[in-house]
Amino acid sequence: MDPTEARPAPATHSCRHSLGRGLLMALALAVPPAAIAAEPCNAGYVFENRDPANGQVVDGPGIPDVKVSDGVHIVTTDADGRYELPAVDGRTTFVIKPPGYAMPDRGNGLPDYWRNLRTQPGPPVRFGGIPVEDANCRNFPLVPAAAGDDELQVLVFADPQVKSEVDVDYYHRDIIQPLLEQGANADLGLTLGDVVDDDLSLYPALNAHTASLGVPWLHVAGNHDMDLDAGRDDDALLSFRHVFGPDTFAWEEQRATFLLLDDVIHQPGQSPAYIGGFREEQFRFLEAYLPTVPVERLLVVALHIPLFEPDGRDTFRDADRERLFTLLSRFPNVLLLSAHNHTQQHVFHDATSGWQGSEPLHEFNVGAVCGAFWSGVEDAQGIPDTTMADGTPNGFARLRVGAGGQYALSWHPARLPAGDPALTEAMALHAPRVLRRGAYPAWGVYANVFMGMDDSRVEFRIDDGAWKPMRRVERPDPRLLVENVRDDEAIALRGFDRSPEAQPGKHLWRGALPTDLEAGEHRVEVRVFDPWTGEQRASTTYELQDAGE
Template sequence: MLRSSLCAVVLGLLATSHVQAQNAHLTGVVYSDSNGNQRRDASERGIAGIKVSNGRDLATSDAQGRYTLPARDGSTVFVIKPPGYATATGSNGLPLFWHHVFPAGSPSLRYGGIAATTGGELDFPLRKQAKVGGDLKMLVFGDPQPKSLVDVGYYERDIVQPLVGKHDVRLGVSMGDIVNDDLSLYPAMNRVTSQLGVPWMHVPGNHDLDFDAKRDEDALLSFRNVFGPDSYAWEEPQASFIVLDDVVYLPGQNPAYIGGLREDQFAFLQAYLATLPKDRRVVISVHIPFFEPYPGVESFRRVDRDRLFAMLKDHSQVLLLSAHTHNQRHYRHDAGTGWHGAQPLHEYNVGAACGAFWSGVKDAQGIPDTTMSDGTPNGYAWLTFKPDGEYSLRYQVARAPSDQAMLLYAPKVLRLGAWAANGIYANVFMGDADSRVEYRIDEGAWKPMRRVSQPDPTLVAENLADDKAEQLRGYDRSPEAVPSTHLWRGVLPTDVGLGEHRVQVRVFDRWRGELTSETRYRLDQAKE
């Protein structure tokens, strides 16, 4: 009897240990969803060699498509879409490549958080894509950031509708601040963005936080409920894309956030980067930039930036994408910001789709001007990758011709023979310190323009008009102009004869070659 009792206890302990071991891991199958019904049918086989992650650990599917990962309650498990395959599409028209693991649900939050999930295997359907060679074209939207359904309408009419049925992109990304604190606007935004008909990645921003969360780990639960993991990877033949939540929530502090990365993100990056060839194009997408918009002010934790850059140092083709500033600029990291790669590291800080938060005077179509504080009109970027990973960028001003690369500002009339003290200004949206910008009067010789650090005079004039107005000119006035990083000036001559004179400006864009614009001014004879 005693022997039987001991055997029963031992068997019970073994059974408990087996259950605990099973509970410590989660499993599933990555399979070829040949009929697209998002269910694993008997005839549908697993796919080997596909990477799956719980946000910290990385697994690769075996010959049957099966993977095993450590179970992490509160995590979001995702498949890293491989080249040549497509993910499932959710009911909101966006990619469905993830499962939440929340056995007890998330903390209760104003915008819902994440409901309790059931157990079982977490399978991932993938569909084989027809082979598409050549370039990969994608759209990059910075900060759409509507505060209301009215703003969602601006986003639709100003940004999305002009593109519907008129593009050849295969991928898109919104670079954070999908909305402006009101997370109930996500469904409306997804309805609009999904009209573009391509897989769309979403980066979380500081205005996508659950501000009633008690800690950083819970601050994106409502975002994750809609868009899936806050940090993940996505692969195309031309490049590997890594999305990272770089907003560290600091509840009760002012400011309530800082740029940075978590330990689980570093663990995921270390595991994932180890799977990539060192010459593979890697694109890191974040919301808060890695550079410091205000020099000396630590807006992104430098210790985290140093650690990330050390992990990327031996990768020869890295591109950083960021947003957040509601300005536009190119930044090239070097040893001064902790980058020690063979070449400077390019970060493109894209202008905002919402511009200056949908502010300013409305045009004839009822859409606000919303020029950003550095004088860049609102819009988005086209990003193209060659098969070898080389890339090109083009900024598209919303609803403007595709060749609009700059805005010019010049006085309309000057006195003939006056001291030449007035200038023409060129705000070159994609300009940087290496840009060659020139101008000429009539058909004269081309002369270099000088890069200056000062506010864009077009926006300064708008600020003055707002100041002088007796009534509001728009829902919100235009932002106060700040020094632009891409403004050039040339002196207008006053000795070239009475009458009207043509001024041409050209810039030699590193990707698009020579681009031009022009304006006119007049010289009049003044009376004493």
Template sequence: MLWPVLLWAASWPLLACDAGTVGVDGDGDGRPDRGAPGVRVSDGRQVAVADAAGRWRLPGPARGPVFVIKAPGHALPLRDDGLPDFWRPAAGEGAGCDFLLLPAPDSPDDALEVLVFADPQAATRKQVGYYLDDIVRPLQDRHRAMLGVTLGDVANDDLSLYPELNRATALLGVPWLHVAGNHDLDFEAARDEDSLRTFRGVYGPDSFAWEEPRATFVGLDDVVYRPGERPAYVGGLREAQFAFLEAYLPTVARDRLLVLMVHIPLFDTDANAETFRRADRERLFALLRDFPHVLVLSGHQHRLRQYFHDADTGWRGAAPLHEFNVGAASGSFWSGAADAAGIPDATMADGTPNGHATLRVFDDGEYALDWHPARLPEGDGARTAAMHLHAPRALRRGAYPAWGVYANVYMGRDDTRVEFRVGGREWQPMRKVAAPDPWLSVENARDDLAESLRGFDRSPEAVPSTHLWRGALPTTLETGEHVVEVRAFDHRHGERRASTSYRLLDATE
């Protein structure tokens, strides 16, 4: 929807933003001390390079918001909304198309840390409050990030909420980038080209690049709007985006990580439909193939999944291409029973709690990803930051061992080693299963059995999880309570544990 409060550019005299300067403010007085030669500027299609004096000119008229590609070792001033000042409208009121770079603040020596949000998806001001209290405020004083990104669906169709969401995000105090999602569209637009007018008026370019010393970030709008069709959008890219990638990627350093940020996953999420156009994916993969260090970050699914592209999806690189499909900040669209603070449970359909991800990038192009649940119950060893467990509370001693302990290991992959033991005995392997998370299935049953509403919206119906493991609980041990320990191994984070217990009871016919 085209919200009038956001269309502040509509009354400006239209002046083309085809040329300008990039300067460096070395002494902090708000004015450039010198030019920034070699820094690139783009409109999402063409790329210009600043000369020795910092002057740049696009080869042709600007076709969209014009942005500077922040160079490593530099920072950017902030706009009035707290977002980085890295873009200008393609046509504006004559404020110029000049960009100012600042010296970069000191950063930790070991790694670049990035906060990764997907799908905050607030539909009301109350849900903006959930985002603020559940996601943002707990991070304010404890994160070490130097950059943040939201992978689309910033709002849930009500785009007038952008300013409030931005005020919340700005409290984190780091430059923040935004990728467009399918719920960020102007649905009354008659064509795809006009479907992000409101988004561009607030966040600028829907395709952009940003460079840090350890990584290059490329954001792409991969939601192709198809008004009047069903479905009304599909995942894919456009000729202008390919033109930008073809012009920009050859200039990108190969010794650091290349991070591609999109909303709709590059893999097909429906076995019976092409949710991302295969021809576009193969064309994109051809441009990425020779980069030794590539990571894809996506959102949209409101689940958490680690996917590895190979020849089946058109990837021809030397090693599989890792796509991290990031879980939602809003979880299951802010649904489920509320806690004591009034915040909905928001567990996602695969059993993953709502929260955020972090990306840590190292000098060698290597990286580490992690998921951080928004809330953890105090004193519950079965629910940790890395996993949660589900097991029956009591079993009959001597019964056939048909009942198991389940571990939902949020960052688990097909090759993750997960083990369990009972009562301090020998560790045994757990088996990866494709099944609904039993904890969420119980929550579904509670909703079914409740005679009144437990929350504004019910928790989602549990679907098979891609990161669930099972181990059969022994029933031949002595009567009484038995502690179950689970450990999962991650090559970057090491060993992580959780524990629960069950009781064996004697019974007679």
């Protein structure tokens, strides 16, 4: 315990409210009444919830050996389920949910695993921060959950980044409503930051839509989730924490352990205004927690800013990355999930980025729910196309975790148009509509394979002929280039914001189209061998014409 931190009196069965009458009288004689009322309590019970209507009232047996933390210290509950932590104003206390249990609802659809301790007003921020509340003892109920042998199913959202009620409506109709119609089929949900686009007053409206899925949902903070008027990094997530709880915490399932980290360092008055990294207290939490985590489970580390630095830009503090990698090196199965870039790619860390493990460390940089910031031409339902700059359609990911730390990932575009074989969940194809028969074969079919990696096997064939390999290229997706040209040539806005400028991506393949075939239409079929979802196909056509037709 820090010498500056006051430790509260040990908790009894109902914390301070169950103190015996004689002890209460003695306290009343020894301590002024105002001092008793002001004394904060950061202790209580973790118990088995037998009557959800009673909320925090202990109505079941205490649960031993449950980890409880304030983001710096970690304690485990005793044989009776009691815990006690230093009462430090401004910190957030949370239960690290153990496998075999679920968390009850806070009343707004979010799991009830945390409380903020705030007895004195904090720094004033535009969106309110953490309000002063009664600092009574806090009991945490856990609901027993049957442990099965099925895969763990996780929905992964990145960057909803709504800036208005209009965007909140897009989020509902483009992402949430289709999931409700299909069935969410998930045990857990993650949002990897930039829940909103600086307007933190939109949290309740957005959360109401997410909560309608009926899935326990955890949130990482992004650079657009900060109190931008905070004078220091320590205060930059006060309003976020008021709604969503701790910014650095853990959550345990039978198949996987989830470590959710704030990795945005607020730098008020500097340029850039933020950088990727971690605070010292976060490392104190990690150093206390990670040695307790079983290595046979998959360890999922969820954060907002990627740990890789694109194009050599200095976006993350190298020392913080290497320190995190050292802490993770004991785990044989680690998956990093990041967001922020509004493009999608897989990165495998090795010694060049500070990873010293025997196998490369996989980071999946997840594409954005909002795609290119809810931009582009609206469809018949009034929802913008919002394809990302690398040609990936907006949507969300799924993570499936099986036994032994094995996992599978998939990308799910939002509301694919029906009847277009060139645009599937796995890829989008682009080919010229017509070529001159006998011309030099300088034109190709392009396949943007949304989950593609450097070594992905991608092949194409013409008219049911022999399969031929396609070549990975780092070029802008021509499908998006077409939209760029249409925006350039338009004399009026085609949408609220135009589509993003096409940028080279990491998952585009090309195959040269033959021109020595008969005149007429020819079918192009592309297949990709996805390691997690199996063989996926898409198709398109092009026509060969003789000159002068």
